[in-house]
Amino acid sequence: KFGHVYLARDRNTKAIVALKVLYKKQILESSYEKQIRREIEIQSHMNHKNVLKMYGFFWDSKRIFLILEYASGGELYKKLKNQVNGRFDEKTASNYMRQMVEAVNYLHSRNVIHRDIKPENLLDDDGVLKIADFGWSIHAKSLKRKTFCGTLDYLSPEMVDSKSHDNKVDLWCLG
Numbered sequence: 001k002f003g004h005v006y007l008a009r010d011r012n013t014k015a016i017v018a019l020k021v022l023y024k025k026q027i028l029e030s031s032y033e034k035q036i037r038r039e040i041e042i043q044s045h046m047n048h049k050n051v052l053k054m055y056g057f058f059w060d061s062k063r064i065f066l067i068l069e070y071a072s073g074g075e076l077y078k079k080l081k082n083q084v085n086g087r088f089d090e091k092t093a094s095n096y097m098r099q100m101v102e103a104v105n106y107l108h109s110r111n112v113i114h115r116d117i118k119p120e121n122l123l124d125d126d127g128v129l130k131i132a133d134f135g136w137s138i139h140a141k142s143l144k145r146k147t148f149c150g151t152l153d154y155l156s157p158e159m160v161d162s163k164s165h166d167n168k169v170d171l172w173c174l175g
Contacts, residue, residue, distance in 0.1 A: 073124030
């Protein structure tokens with residue numbers, strides 16, 4: 001929403017990374033500062049094979065740069081759209097679902113609720129699925145939340161009804 005993602009190469013290690021460039025002006029105009037700080041804090045502390053790694057971040061006067069793991073296959077959404085009948089075969093779907101359950105279990109064990117799991121935020125790296133975009137995530141010591149957030153097509157019933165929610169909103173999105 002606030003920037004673009006570019007393919008980049010680390011000058012020192014020559015490793016390929018994704019560089020997410022966010023524009024401060026857009027962030028400020030949308031009062032999104034808290035979410036960006038939270039995204040950086042949460043994602044930089046995650047260490048799981050099915051969670052996109054954040055290697056670091058830096059900024060200049062106009063932009064914030066997030067240095068992220070590169071997932072060669074791109075968004076799961078695009079792969080899904082290219083499938084016959086717009087769906088994966090049962091073996092592929094079950095493999096992806098297993099990986100997502102492992103990732104969500106990991107997040108929840110660290111008291112993190114993602115709150116925006118959708119095919120556009122799942123990246124494929126040669127068959128390994130990675131949860132990305134932690135912009136709506138929260139580190140929730142007390143698990144009940146009231147914030148209405150995420151993507152409308154994937155919102156859980158309790159969020160739509162403006163009721164308090166917990167980490168089960170992530171399970172709804174997986175379904």
